Amino acid sequence: MTAKNAFYAQSGGVTAVINASACGVIETARQHPDKIANVYAGRNGIIGALTEDLIDTSAESAEDIAALKHTPSGGFGSCRFKLKSLEDNKREYERLIEIFKAHNIGYFFYNGGGDSADTCYKVSQLSEKMGFPVQAIHVPKTVDNDLPITDNCPGFGSVAKYIAVSTLEASFDVRSMAATSTKIFVIEVMGRHAGWIAAAGGLVEDNGIPVVILFPEVEFDQEKFLAKVDTKVKEHGYCSIVVSEGCHWPDGKFLAEQGTRDAFGHAQLGGAAPVVANMIKYALGYKFHWAVADYLQRAARHLASASDVEQAYALGKAAVEKALEGKNSIMPTVVRESSSPYKWSIGEAPLSEVANVEKMMPMEFITDDGFGITAACKEYLYPLIKGEAYPPYTENGMPDYVTMKGVAVPRKLDSFEL
Amino acid sequence: MTAKNAFYAQSGGVTAVINASACGVIETARQHPDKIANVYAGRNGIIGALTEDLIDTSAESAEDIAALKHTPSGGFGSCRFKLKSLEDNKREYERLIEIFKAHNIGYFFYNGGGDSADTCYKVSQLSEKMGFPVQAIHVPKTVDNDLPITDNCPGFGSVAKYIAVSTLEASFDVRSMAATSTKIFVIEVMGRHAGWIAAAGGLVEDNGIPVVILFPEVEFDQEKFLAKVDTKVKEHGYCSIVVSEGCHWPDGKFLAEQGTRDAFGHAQLGGAAPVVANMIKYALGYKFHWAVADYLQRAARHLASASDVEQAYALGKAAVEKALEGKNSIMPTVVRESSSPYKWSIGEAPLSEVANVEKMMPMEFITDDGFGITAACKEYLYPLIKGEAYPPYTENGMPDYVTMKGVAVPRKLDSFEL
Incomplete structure (x- = not known):
């Protein structure tokens, strides 16, 4: 051959x-x-x-x-x-x-x-x-981990590790500040249809962190959510919230779609995190911080x-x-x-x-109240975030990532309109 | 004694x-x-x-x-x-x-x-x-690095490393996507008065990344900014933008203050990143992604x-x-x-x-156009992000952070009203 x-x-x-x-x-x-x-x-x-x-x-x-x-x-x-x-x-x-x-x-x-x-x-x-x-x-x-048959999808384990670690670190931060200042930390993560990435944030519960997860698989119930958050703050003094970008109201509208307009009258695209944070502020009065991880999460080769x-x-x-x-x-x-x-x-x-x-989160991975992950989910997730695989760093402290030369193969055919 | x-x-x-x-x-x-x-x-x-x-x-x-x-x-x-x-x-x-x-x-x-x-x-x-x-x-x-006399402040070097590495990683991401999709990546960083953290994002220029920095020390000039971004996208196909939370209009109003209201009529607190991203979208038509690092940056002990x-x-x-x-x-x-x-x-x-x-960024650390950092600034910053000091991780893949027992010293005095 x-x-x-x-x-x-x-x-x-x-x-x-x-x-x-x-x-x-x-x-x-x-x-x-x-x-x-x-x-x-x-x-x-x-x-x-x-x-x-x-x-x-x-x-x-x-x-x-x-x-x-x-x-x-x-x-x-x-x-x-x-x-x-x-x-x-x-x-x-x-x-x-x-x-x-x-x-x-x-x-x-x-x-x-x-x-x-x-x-x-x-x-x-x-x-x-x-x-x-x-x-x-x-x-x-x-990163969405939504392909069928395979146990998991490359890309997901690293995002999961990044979100679990970042949520833990930010939760330690808000725990330090809660006495006189911030009591709520909201992190928005990727996942328009499947809540796998948000689920990873739930792992911090094993580190004693009070955490509430908002999955795209679960219709958003504002009253139940606020009650849950308030209970956690009253018990622990603070609470972390992990919200999927795909979290939506019962009518299917994303939390991130607020219908607001900027100074020029343009539709304002915000994130779900500030919506959730402001909602808590107005209902419960707690001071908040929020983060939107976006590309940082899926590009975080450093972790x-x-x-x-x-x-x-x-x-x-x-x-x-x-x-x-x-x-x-x-x-x-x-x-x-x-x-x-x-x-x-x-x-x-x-x-x-x-x-x-499309493979969704199995319902047995989400707790009955819809705001957390089960032991079965944790058993599934931990192996996927196991071990660190750090990139090399240069002398000046930056990771030593490669850029391809990208030499073109000589063309043999006529051009083609896409 | x-x-x-x-x-x-x-x-x-x-x-x-x-x-x-x-x-x-x-x-x-x-x-x-x-x-x-x-x-x-x-x-x-x-x-x-x-x-x-x-x-x-x-x-x-x-x-x-x-x-x-x-x-x-x-x-x-x-x-x-x-x-x-x-x-x-x-x-x-x-x-x-x-x-x-x-x-x-x-x-x-x-x-x-x-x-x-x-x-x-x-x-x-x-x-x-x-x-x-x-x-x-x-x-x-x-993390603000704004104390006088000392060369730098503990906390700043680690945020600087996190922002430099994260901006690099997200820039590699947008570079991959730019042909048919996202051309603009905006990351919002801390720094209400001093642009030290934003400056750290500018280090990615040494990795060949087109980057525009918005400092709190420089009054925001929308026209110049949009022209700068457009030039970078036309030359490189994409552009990364690092915006300080303290970036403001000539009248002192923060970019993040949009005067928008949510569905309940509450003043909407957004971030500077979505404002900048939407501004580019409407003026230049480029597809964008944005992130707000918030607590993630100052808590990132993992990096x-x-x-x-x-x-x-x-x-x-x-x-x-x-x-x-x-x-x-x-x-x-x-x-x-x-x-x-x-x-x-x-x-x-x-x-x-x-x-x-309060120690501000010296003006000789900011390029004449106000959108970048100078060689002197890079020489100042690199030593501060030098070296990695990873925390230990547990078997299950999470960092092994400690929580103090926090045993109280027996009280001897009457209580005191704050």
């Missing part, structure tokens, strides 16, 4: 460890030069394939590829772009086949979440539906979970190995063997069962 | 390393049992002295006191409470003397920022003005600067040593010997020159 080239792309929101998966893909491919000649990375995801903007990863040194393992964000650029179905936009698929042919690409590794799994699934069908032989393997990645980094790498590696075994249309998964001691192995799932399926 | 007891209290906003100073004070005092019998900590700062709510630190194990060095927040509780002048509220000073007499206190160690230095200064005058012998030493602490931890400890230690040398009414300081290699020593400043003096 003649060696073919592989295409690799990062898709959707990036994470602290998506580059660890890229590292797993590229380092493993480099061990099989007889089968994989080169890995071409799409510049800015699948758009790089459609526009023939390919990065020649062979121009990156072994040292720089290894450094991807400790570098957050998408080293080759990502994008938010979902391919339509083959029936609705045949032109894009024909273009992909043109690109694959022109650059001798036989492997397609797509590193992303739910939408990307769907794109990868469509590409995996090219062989059957359009007669072009390509093996498409999805490498899971999403990555060692489990997460290891799994992100292992799944990238497994994707290449499975491709070399002849597999197509699958996603390697994390299989939990046991929680304590934590043991896991690599499994696989057919993409047909992954694409467009 | 008979051994006397020492009083120690934490004051004002807490930091990632104020407990390292507490550790320095207590460990050093324990080495001199012939001169310092015991350290009594004020529960919740000076209020603990006034209300005779003293914590017996001898009840804390050597191991727990050592663990303070890696634990953020105020281990004994802090407060926001400024003593009035002796003339305006003699009653409070008489109460302090009563407490000091009742508990044989001869040393007063006060760990705080500018307001606290003023309180400590007033206590240091008790001897002269009211005939009660007490030596008062101020241990500097403030403390090793320089900062070392200096916080050394200043606590020096305070005790200087007291034992017979000093009163001073603050030990950090004296910079050289920036590269970084060398520093301990000096001292009279409290009369520290109290109520």
Whole structure:
């Protein structure tokens, strides 16, 4: 068999460890030069394939590829772009086949979440539906932890660790200040539909911190919420609150949508955290502080979970190995063997069962009152935040993150309008 | 000389390393049992002295006191409470003397920022003005870095490291997403009057990141700002913005004060970050993300600067040593010997020159256009974020922070109304 080239792309929101998966893909491919000649990375995801903007990863040194393992964000650029179905936009698929042919690409590794799994699934069908032989393997990645079948998704463990640690630290802070000043600390976390990240904030309960969680899975009940917070403050002197960006009223409206306008009459986009904080202030009179972690949480490679980094790498590696075994249309998964001691192995799932399926928090992970996490949830979460995997730092005190050279593969085709 | 007891209290906003100073004070005092019998900590700062709510630190194990060095927040509780002048509220000073007499206190160690230095200064005058012998030493602490004379203030180096690293990580993130999605990332940092923390975000420029800083020292000029951001986005494809909470319009109004009201008609307190982000969106059309770090930045012991931890400890230690040398009414300081290699020593400043003096960013640290930091500023900042000083973690992946037992010293006096 003649060696073919592989295409690799990062898709959707990036994470602290998506580059660890890229590292797993590229380092493993480099061990099989007889089968994989080169890995071409799409510049800015699948758009790089459609526009023939390919990065020649062979121009990156072994040292720089290894450094991807400790570098957050998408080293080759990502994008938010979902391919339509083959029936609705045949032109894009024909273009992909043109690109694959022109650059001798036989492997397609797509590193992303739910939408990307769907794109990868469509590409995996090219062989059957359009007669072009390509093996498409999805490498899971999403801080939202909402992909089905796999025990968890690379990217999530590190966000979970960041939110658990940050909530603990800020709670210690508010505990210090509560006698005469701040009694309420609100942290807003990512998660529009699934409350996995918010759940991680709930771990601080095991450190004796009074904490109330607002999940997107639970309709917001203002009266119950305020009563809960007031009880905690009266008992402990302070209270921490973790609110999902997706927390919403019974009518589906997000807490963050306030209908306020700024001085110029523009609709004002706030966050859920200030809404919750002000609500408490007006109802209960407690002084507050609030934070919105936003990108800080998903980019925080400085506090990555060692489990997460290891799994992100292992799944990238497994994707290449499975491709070399002849597999197509699958996603390697994390299989939990046991929680304590934590043991896991690599499994696989057919993409047909992954694409467009969203895994919510199971209701048995949320306490009956809707404001906390259960023992089962903690047992699930702790292994995922286990271990520290610090990046190296330079002499001046900044992390030594790598930026790819990003040398372009010479173009062979005409340009293409997206 | 008979051994006397020492009083120690934490004051004002807490930091990632104020407990390292507490550790320095207590460990050093324990080495001199012939001169310092015991350290009594004020529960919740000076209020603990006034209300005779003293914590017996001898009840804390050597191991727990050592663990303070890696634990953020105020281990004994802090407060926001400024003593009035002796003339305006003699009653409070008489109460302090009563407490000091009742508990044989001869040393007063006060760990705080500018307001606290003023309180400590007033206590240091008790001897002269009211005939009660007490030596008062101020241990500097403030993330705002605005105390005079000392090269820098413990607490600042760790916030600076956190903001520099977080801005770098989030900038890598937005760089990955910019092709099809987010082009602007705004992070709001602490600093109501002084832009030291915002300046730290400017260090990412050395990593090739396009960054615009909004300092409280520079009046906000919307037109110039938008032009600057637009130029950066056109050149790099994205731009990061670090905004001080104290950034304000020429009329002195904070950017964060929007005059908006929520659904219930309550004045809406937002942050400066969403204001800046929305302003860019409406003027330039760029998609944005924003974060407000708030307490996360000053509590982030997980990413403390090793320089900062070392200096916080050394200043606590020096305070005790200087007291034992017979000093009163001073603050030990950090004296910079050289920036590269970084060398520093301990000096001292009279409290009369520290109290109520606020150190702003020197204008030569801000670029002429008002949106960046100069080489001189970078030379000042890098040593302060140098080195990592990670806390230990437990098996389950959470930092192993200590909580004091907080055993109360038996009361001897009547209660006191604050």
